[in-house]
Amino acid sequence: MPSDLKLITERIDHLFKRKMQTRYWLMVTDDVYDKTYNFFFNFQKKGQRLRSVPLHTVSNYDLGYLERLITGLRKHTQLTIEYVGFTGQRWPVSQRIIQRKKEADE
Numbered sequence: 001m002p003s004d005l006k007l008i009t010e011r012i013d014h015l016f017k018r019k020m021q022t023r024y025w026l027m028v029t030d031d032v033y034d035k036t037y038n039f040f041f042n043f044q045k046k047g048q049r050l051r052s053v054p055l056h057t058v059s060n061y062d063l064g065y066l067e068r069l070i071t072g073l074r075k076h077t078q079l080t081i082e083y084v085g086f087t088g089q090r091w092p093v094s095q096r097i098i099q100r101k102k103e104a105d106e
Helices: 002-015 063-076
Strands: 022-031 036-045 051-058 080-084
Touching: 002 036, 002 051, 002 063, 022 063, 051 063, 063 080
Parallel strands: 022 080
Antiparallel strands: 022 036, 036 051
């Protein structure tokens, strides 16, 4: 995990510019077909279109591993993390629901 976490945090630090009137957040998607978790860095300046930059694909398809990775990310950054594709799933350790709402297209 340290290599995944290190790679993601380095890429976040490189992209996060702290510009005025710009919203930044992370998105984690559950790719059930490829059995991977994908991380994206999203940002949107006021009045402009959304930009989404792929950060990393985690091939260790284990929720326990992902939970530890997210814990490390939360220690590194205060950015909001949005989850997509995790409806009905819970974190193995904390037992908290991962994704509160369904995607709009379902």
